[in-house]
């Protein structure tokens with residue numbers, strides 16, 4: 003009777019050990035096996051794509067710097083026969099090549115368009131009056147004048163081309179004698 007009991011205990015303990023072992027085995031695989039596959043599979047699938055992408059990116063970045071110099075075309079007119087420009091402010095980007103086309107649609111007045119340092123429009127116009135119509139009513143080789151059109155008779159147009167100066171506020175003005183007091187605006191460089 004003793005031997006069968008020992009065997010029975012041995013069998014019972016073996017079953018318990020199996021149950022414990024199986025119980026712990028079932029808990030571990032569920033915890034570790036499930037997260038593992040998703041983490042490895044996508045990594046393997048995505049691996050080839052990043053390798054191809056870096057090759058294509060430098061190719062697209064290369065053309066961009068080629069067109070580095072900005073350019074802008076601005077149009078401005080007058081308000082009929084009034085001594086006023088058609089716009090109050092104009093805008094440009096520092097260092098860009100700017101073309102300002104000024105059309106004088108007045109039927110009676112002559113005008114010009116000049117870009118000058120901020121706060122100098124009246125002084126430049128006064129000196130322009132001294133320079134006379136032969137110089138487009140503008141002082142010659144004056145550092146305050148950044149760009150300008152010719153003096154335009156009614157119906158004419160002309161384009162002033164210049165490099166936009168450093169960021170800041172400047173003025174545009176008509177320097178035909180007497181016009182500078184009402185015929186001007188702000189030129190903002192960003």
Ligand SMILES: [Cu+2]
Nearest residue numbers: 113176178181
């Ligand atoms: Cu004018």
